[in-house]
Amino acid sequence: MRNKFQEQIQRLKAAGATYVDARWYPVEETNQLMMWNGNLKTVSSSRESGVGIRVLYKGAWGFSASSDVGNLTSLFDKALDNARVAAERVTFPVRLAEKESIQASFKSPNRIDPFSVPLGEKVEFLKKLDEQLNQPGVAQRVCELIFMRKQIVYFDSEGSEIEKNIIEVFPSIQVMGVDAQGESHSRKFSPSLSGATRGWETLDPHLFSENAERIVREMNEVLVAETCPTDQRSVILLPGIMYLQTHETIGHALELDRILGYELAYAGGSFVKLGDFGELRYGSPKLTARANATLPNSPGSFGYDDDGVAAQDNLLIDKGLLVGAITGRQMVEEANVRAGKAIFNGSSGANRATAFYRVPIERMTNINIDPGSDGSLDDIVKNTEKGIILDGDKSWSIGSNREQFHFATDIGWLVEDGKVTRVVKNPTYKGETVPFYNSLSAVGDESTWEVRSVDNCGKGQPNQVMQLGHGIPVCRFDNVTIGE
Amino acid sequence: MKELILQTLCDLRAYALSKNVDATFFYHEEESYLMRFANSAISLNTNEHLIRLEITAYEDRKRASYEMITDLSKLDEMKQGVDIAAEMVKHAQALNYQPTVPAYGETHIDETSYDAALAGIGNEERLGYFNQAVAGLETDEIRLSGIFSCGVNTIAQITTRSEHLQYFKSTDAQISVVLSHSTLKWEVIAEQSAQKKTELNPALLRRDLAFLLERYLHDTPQQLPVGSYDIVFGSAAIAELISIMNYIGFDGGSMKRGFSFIAEDQVGQQVFSDKFNLTDDPTRLETFPFRRDMTGMSREPFPIFEQGIFNSFTWSQDDADEFGATPTGHTVMHNSLVLEGGGREVGTLEELVNLPRENDLLYIPFLHYMNIVNPSKGLITASSRFGALLLKKDGSVAVPYNVRITQSLSDIFGDRLAWLSRTQTVYNTSMSYGARNPTSIVVPAFLQVNALEISHSNSSY
Numbered sequence: 001m002r003n004k005f006q007e008q009i010q011r012l013k014a015a016g017a018t019y020v021d022a023r024w025y026p027v028e029e030t031n032q033l034m035m036w037n038g039n040l041k042t043v044s045s046s047r048e049s050g051v052g053i054r055v056l057y058k059g060a061w062g063f064s065a066s067s068d069v070g071n072l073t074s075l076f077d078k079a080l081d082n083a084r085v086a087a088e089r090v091t092f093p094v095r096l097a098e099k100e101s102i103q104a105s106f107k108s109p110n111r112i113d114p115f116s117v118p119l120g121e122k123v124e125f126l127k128k129l130d131e132q133l134n135q136p137g138v139a140q141r142v143c144e145l146i147f148m149r150k151q152i153v154y155f156d157s158e159g160s161e162i163e164k165n166i167i168e169v170f171p172s173i174q175v176m177g178v179d180a181q182g183e184s185h186s187r188k189f190s191p192s193l194s195g196a197t198r199g200w201e202t203l204d205p206h207l208f209s210e211n212a213e214r215i216v217r218e219m220n221e222v223l224v225a226e227t228c229p230t231d232q233r234s235v236i237l238l239p240g241i242m243y244l245q246t247h248e249t250i251g252h253a254l255e256l257d258r259i260l261g262y263e264l265a266y267a268g269g270s271f272v273k274l275g276d277f278g279e280l281r282y283g284s285p286k287l288t289a290r291a292n293a294t295l296p297n298s299p300g301s302f303g304y305d306d307d308g309v310a311a312q313d314n315l316l317i318d319k320g321l322l323v324g325a326i327t328g329r330q331m332v333e334e335a336n337v338r339a340g341k342a343i344f345n346g347s348s349g350a351n352r353a354t355a356f357y358r359v360p361i362e363r364m365t366n367i368n369i370d371p372g373s374d375g376s377l378d379d380i381v382k383n384t385e386k387g388i389i390l391d392g393d394k395s396w397s398i399g400s401n402r403e404q405f406h407f408a409t410d411i412g413w414l415v416e417d418g419k420v421t422r423v424v425k426n427p428t429y430k431g432e433t434v435p436f437y438n439s440l441s442a443v444g445d446e447s448t449w450e451v452r453s454v455d456n457c458g459k460g461q462p463n464q465v466m467q468l469g470h471g472i473p474v475c476r477f478d479n480v481t482i483g484e
Numbered sequence: 485m486k487e488l489i490l491q492t493l494c495d496l497r498a499y500a501l502s503k504n505v506d507a508t509f510f511y512h513e514e515e516s517y518l519m520r521f522a523n524s525a526i527s528l529n530t531n532e533h534l535i536r537l538e539i540t541a542y543e544d545r546k547r548a549s550y551e552m553i554t555d556l557s558k559l560d561e562m563k564q565g566v567d568i569a570a571e572m573v574k575h576a577q578a579l580n581y582q583p584t585v586p587a588y589g590e591t592h593i594d595e596t597s598y599d600a601a602l603a604g605i606g607n608e609e610r611l612g613y614f615n616q617a618v619a620g621l622e623t624d625e626i627r628l629s630g631i632f633s634c635g636v637n638t639i640a641q642i643t644t645r646s647e648h649l650q651y652f653k654s655t656d657a658q659i660s661v662v663l664s665h666s667t668l669k670w671e672v673i674a675e676q677s678a679q680k681k682t683e684l685n686p687a688l689l690r691r692d693l694a695f696l697l698e699r700y701l702h703d704t705p706q707q708l709p710v711g712s713y714d715i716v717f718g719s720a721a722i723a724e725l726i727s728i729m730n731y732i733g734f735d736g737g738s739m740k741r742g743f744s745f746i747a748e749d750q751v752g753q754q755v756f757s758d759k760f761n762l763t764d765d766p767t768r769l770e771t772f773p774f775r776r777d778m779t780g781m782s783r784e785p786f787p788i789f790e791q792g793i794f795n796s797f798t799w800s801q802d803d804a805d806e807f808g809a810t811p812t813g814h815t816v817m818h819n820s821l822v823l824e825g826g827g828r829e830v831g832t833l834e835e836l837v838n839l840p841r842e843n844d845l846l847y848i849p850f851l852h853y854m855n856i857v858n859p860s861k862g863l864i865t866a867s868s869r870f871g872a873l874l875l876k877k878d879g880s881v882a883v884p885y886n887v888r889i890t891q892s893l894s895d896i897f898g899d900r901l902a903w904l905s906r907t908q909t910v911y912n913t914s915m916s917y918g919a920r921n922p923t924s925i926v927v928p929a930f931l932q933v934n935a936l937e938i939s940h941s942n943s944s945y
Contacts, residue, residue, distance in 0.1 A: 039806070040546075040577040045568065048553035050534075063530040067553045078531065085607040086519075086526035091627075119575035127577070140741055176742055183860035184742035262522040264671055265629040265662045268852065268869075271669070357532045397855040397865045399886060401669055404940055406865045406888060408857045426858060430888075430940060461631050462518055462530075463915060484890060484939050 001069075005051075005155045008076045012055060013157050017080060019056035019096060021156035023306060024069070025049050025356040028150040029115060035126040035143045038134070043119070050356040053079040059093025060086035065357035092337075096329040097346045099309050101159035106303025108166045109296060110199030114147040115167075117200050125203065132212040133175050137220040139184075140176035145169075145203075146455060148467070160308040168299050168467055170455040171203055175216055179223045185425060187215035187222070187392060187410050192239070192450035193469065198297045218411055221423045228412050228427040230483030234387035234441070235429050236380055236476045241409050242369075243452040243470040244393045249433045250282075250289050251367040251470075252459075253402035254316055254324070256331040258362075260338070266461050268400035271433065272322065274339040280322040283437030286372055289317040291326055291348060293365035298469030299453050300366035302352070307360065309349040316367070320438070326350045326362050354464035361460050366451070368471035372443025377474050380442045387415040388482055390427055406430040406484075429482045436477055444474035486593075488556055489513070490649055493642040496539075499563050500644050505570040506585060508643040510538040510778075514920035515603075516635035519610045524628045529607065536919055537562055541569035545579045548572035581806045586779040587645030597654035597772055601681035603636045605657075610634070616686035617661045617674070621693055626701075629662040629671075634678075637920050639817075641778065650780065654772050655679065656922030658912040661689050662870070663697060669945040670705075670883075672696035673850065673870035675720065677912030677924045679769055695833055696871045705883045708846070708874065708941045714902070714934045715889075716836060716875075718849030722927040723911035724866070725851070725896060726762065726823055732859040733893070734788050734796075735814075737803030745862030745893060746794055755894070756792040757901040761824035763787050764798065764814070765926075770910040771820035772922040777801075781813040788821075792897075818923040825928045826904030836930055837875060845875040845932070846884065862893035867940075888940035896933050904928040 001024075009020045027049050034042035050067035053076050062083025066075050114122075126143045133141035148168040155161050174188035189211040195202055237245060257263060258270045272280070293311035295301050304310055307329045316324040325335075325344065328351025332344035353360040374380055381389070392410025399405065412427030413420045451471045458465050493509050500507045513535045520528040538551040539562075550569040554561055610632040618628050634657035641650040657678040664671040674689035674696075717725070731738060738744045746755060764786040766773035775783055779801045787795045798814040799807075830836050836847065854866035867888045874882040905928040912924045 035577075039579045039581075041579075043548040043572055043576045044551065045549070045572065046551035046553075050553060060526060061528055063528060065530070065532045065534075067534060068555050068557075082529040082531065082607065085611060086529040088611060089521075089524070089526045091523055091525040119572060123575060123577050178742055182747065183858065260523070261627065261629065261664060261666070262527055264522065264664050265520070265631055265660050265673075269664075269669060269671075273667075357534060359528055359530060395855045395857045395865070397853045397867065397888075399867045399888075399942070400671075400852045400869045401945075404867070404888065404942060406857075406890060406940070428857060461520055461633070462516070462532075 002153070004072055008072050009155060009157050012076055012080055015080060017055050017057050019157055021054050021154065022051055023353065023356055024051045024153045026151050026153065028355065031115065031147040033122055033126055033145045035130050037141055038130050040123060040126070051075065052353065052356040052358070054359060055079040055083045056094055057083035058087040059090045061094060062086055063359045092334055094330050095333040097332045099307065099329060099347060102304065102308055102310065103161050104304065105163040109197040110167045111197050112200035113167060114169055114200040115149055128205065129173055129208055129212060132209055133173060133216060135216045137177045137223060138175045138216060139178050142174040144172050154306065154308055156308050162304045162308055164303055166302060167199060169198055169200065169202055170453060173208065173212060173215070175219050177219050177223050179425070185219060185222045185410070187219040189215050192452055193297050196296050222411050222425045225423040225425040228424040228483045232479050232481055234384050234476055234478045235480045235482065236384065236387055236389040236415065236474060238389065238391040238474055239450040239452055239472040240391040241393055241407065242475050243472045244396055245407065246289070246367055246369060246470050246472060247364070247454060248396060248398045249402055249405055250316065251326070251364040253433065254326050255362040256325040256327040256335055259325065260331055260334060267459055268402070271401045271403040274335055274343060276322050277343045278321070278323060281320050281438060282317050282322045282434060283320045284440040285319045286440050286443045287317055287320050287437055288370040290315050290368050290370065291324070291350060291365045292368050293349060295366045295451060295469065295471065298366050298451055299455070299467035300364065300469035305349045305351045306353050307347060307351040309347045312349045314348045324348070326364060328360065328362050331362060352466060354466050358462065358464045361464065363459065363466045364457065364468045366469040366471055369443070369473060369475065371446045371449045371473045373445065374442040375445055376447050377444060380444060380474060380476050381415055381420060382418045383442065384415045384476065385417060387476070388427065389413040389415060389420065390429065402433060404432045427482060428484060429480050430484060431480055436480070439478045439480065440475060441478045442476035448474035486651065489638065489640050490651065492556055492559060493640055493649060495559060496562055496566060497642050497644055500566050503566065503570060505566060506542040506644050507566060507569060508540045508586060509641060511640040512536040512919050513638040514635055516920050519632045521614060521628050521630045524622055537565060539565050539569040541573040542583065542585050543573045545582055546573050546576040547583055548576045584779065584801050584805055585645050586643050588643065588648035588650055588780040589646070591648040592776045593651045594775055595653045597679055597769055599655045599680040602634065602655040602657060602678065605634060605681060613659070613684060613686045614661065617689040618663065618693065619690060621663060621690070621697060625666050626663050626697065627666055629664060630660045631658070633658045635920055637922055650776055652774060654922060656772055656914070657684065658914050661693060663693055670700055671870055672700055675912065677910045679772065692833055699873060699881055700883055703881050703883045705885060705945070707943050708884045708887055708938065710938055710941050712935045712937055713846040714843050714932060715936045716845050716847045716930050716932045718847065719909040719911045719927050719929055721848050721851045722823065722931055723913055723925040724854050725893065726821055726925055726927060727913050728854060728856065728864060729893065730819060732856055732862060734798055736797035736799040736807065736809055739797055740807045743859045745860060750794050751796060753794055754792050755794045756789055756897040757899060758791040759826055759901050759904060760789050760792045760897050762789040763822050764819045765822045766820045768820055768822055768926055770926060771924050773820040774816045777813045777815045779811065779815045781811060783813040786812060817921050822926040823928060825906045825908050828903040828905050830905045831907035831929050837873070837881060841875060841877050844877050847873040847875055857890060863890065864893065865890040885942035885944060887938040887942070889936060890939050891936055895936065900934045900936065902932040902934050904931040
């Protein structure tokens, strides 16, 4: 089979293609179980296989995909034909940054393959969680397990051949209750990625048990809480919301295809301009952010991207200064030419596709914020005069250039004179991205740092859902509007 | 091809019966094409041909599903899927209600939403459409983005409970054309939805783009003070606001689970303005409708709001089974929502701009990244995007930087609803997550809501 791909790639090169790659998925499987109020509403599995072909011809891309690998010649020809048509409208001929030819493989670290675990065992795991959540005040309880497994074999016309075998596990629990005014409130928990592996062994019953008790208790506190005040104060974002703040206003804002206008028809652009790299004070000196695809156990770590570039750890924001972007091979070349100088040295290895039938685009890896030197959460609270601690991603809405945002969280704890005073319900906060990050006044230490996974990041047309991660400490921002 | 699909489903049914497996089969086939533009070039030209088969096995109160991407030559592989689903259901847990396994009373073949001409449209025609839509409008500074997405969608179903089948075949096209300024970071948009090739009309898009471009190139941009405005929403914004009610409004299951701003006892009560009439109308072909739902129930026009009075929740079969309600024919991949037009004769943007007005009007054509802040209150938040205008009472026009609104649906469609256009527009709300599912909503071209707050206003594009 591998020889057939190589033969087709060489055939298209001979026909005038300047670059060809193929991503063959011999197998991709998902397994999802969802228990709602004790009802096993979803028990589903899926399996797919196929191949996606990407062809560069006279500076334009063509792509074609099929689940039928029996007629590769037709499929490769279709991709070339699509590129030929695209070549009729080229304004900036696509060029790809240099890379090495790689023969390698990557296997995500797992001790127990979740697909080897009997379904009955998975159901029992959910039943126990459901029983723990079935407490007074809880009107709705949801327990979910999602498992993914994919094998990807990548070939390109530059001599690379890379095989990846990746397994992901996404567990979560959630409770909802109704307050005296008839409003619904929820709390949820999904574990941070604390170990060195990401298989079935990461589903620690004790951890879930502790957190089941915690989220029920906190939700019941919200049900009898006063509404969040509307004012300006410091917001202390726990990793359960700071990961999303980072995702939306650092991660997406620094995708180079967005910056260059390739998402303007749909997801939007970015307030960041090419001239901002090395110049823009994105945040206070306490802010250091990086795209680190080398974390040992995150879905944002994948060995090699779908350009065949090795995973990297790159600075995005260095002590507040914007220095890097999330890139693939194509965009860095265009950005450097448009900027008239070499802003980027090469691809940052972040071009990924969600499936064989989608084309790779710039995607986040693990977009992390480095731990700071402001101590534990308690230390930060002690040093806060008037603030609110926020946690839980209830709602998020971001301006089309990622320039402003509005978030709602599941719970808030007011802080007065260095002490937590009371819980409030329906907390929200809003801001403008650059002023917000420049108001970053405290960053928690390693004790506050957690790696959160994201299993549903959407981008692109046709839309692609991607899995990734965020390593995040507790962060405090000053003079933020809350409660609107 | 239709015969092969139907025969394959019959073969799978026979196989399941031979194994004593109670099952439903859901076949989905898409032939999708997407030409995407960015920076005035074709940034992606792609096509996918995918066949998905979902097999759900039932064992009394237990059920389990197995989905595969396959092709029609792989009958043995599909039969293995039946075996896998049957094995899975043994290990599933019983629901606390009895799930209904559909039994189709008759075979239903619906190809009324299929247009051979649209199915046959090619690369050159897609490119030609875009070239016409932006003819003479692009410059070094003004760049083209957008998509031309089209395809053929086929759905077929059978269950072990009867020998009858359901078959739906449709064609659709969704076009977005965006012109953006290369350095100022503003964008204007024009969009079109088509079910037939004859509905494609790039000249209409060019007219709207040229009009907006003129405004954005020459009128004074400004930051609006936050506060109260009379706001006219365009069809895209209206469709987004209506669409979100699928999730937090009239869906019975969502209501029972605490995700609705409409309470169970509000049936028959005034919820919105008496100008508000919303129907799920599967007779409107523009909505890529299902005349039968996935359980075989016949679907007829279903009034949801009549003169602002909430008429009924919609119930899918599974939610009805779980909560003891009567299904309403809403086990569908999408509804066919139609918001009735009103009395105002305003059908085009030019007519809106020329409308005599006593107050400044803020025109918001598009709501970006809408999310639900509080489902119990119907509170949503979103930003303006793509060609907002401030229509001043003196007749002049200014270009506002983007603003954010955080408002409840009751405030938007309640007493402050001033008027709706008589002219209706088809707005394509298809998402491309997962399988192709062409969806559109019929809405008035414009509607005006008075005294709505904007809570944030950008200081630049």
